[in-house]
Amino acid sequence: MLILHADCIGKEYRKEGHKDLVFSSFSVDVHMGETVGLVGPSGCGKSTCARVLAGLEKPSRGRVLYRGKDIHTLTRAEWSQFRREVQVIFQDPVGSFNPTQTIGQSMTAVLKHVHVPGDEHENELAHVFHHVGLQMEILSRYPDQISGGQAQRAAIARGMIMQPRVMILDEPTSALDVSVQAQILHLLTYVQKEHKIAYVFISHDIDVVEYMSHTIVKMQEISCKMKK
Ligand SMILES: Nc1ncnc2c1ncn2[C@@H]1O[C@H](COP(=O)(O)OP(=O)(O)OP(=O)(O)O)[C@@H](O)[C@H]1O
């Protein structure tokens, strides 16, 4: 079943009187419980596309449909459901945590956001941390006090707390050494089977994408600059 659909989306940024085209006419279908791999060379717009698919930026043209509805015409209630159900794991996992909060404080903020009662927080965190293979000790640490692999797991754990239907994973293993990479890929496969989550798996590593994905979409580099 189709859950997220990008319909000929394009994105450009206006800079100093001209438009920088990042990508144009890009379409992708994301089906429940399946993985779409998104590949392309560095700078072709993969992370920008991730933000557009997640509704964090508007496309310059085209539409993003979630469960058949244009995400930029959703009601307030539908929008907050969309923001909960579609999670992004950003390319820089350490930077995606607030540096002034411990990992525990960041997790608690998300649990509160999804209305988990305070007395259930510890159980819920223990459950999710067990899933991603993290020790509870790291809850008292700040983002710069954990390793890249731990930060990546913590980012996935934080995304899972939201019980998403779609996870957009932007280069989830690129910053990790090969053994940790394998663990994270294994974890993602397991989580997908357990929870029937759809993934948009972004990477420049075609071997990893082929291993993970049901379908693969390629983004091409656009070098042209459009005059105003
Ligand atoms: N907010 C912005 N304003 C202007 N230009 C931007 C903005 N965000 C991204 N770009 C430009 O869009 C292009 C694509 O960037 P993006 O980060 O999406 O590429 P990417 O495919 O994710 O690259 P990488 O593989 O290195 O992560 C780049 O040329 C970048 O400079």
Ligand SMILES: [Mg+2]
């Ligand atoms: Mg990127």
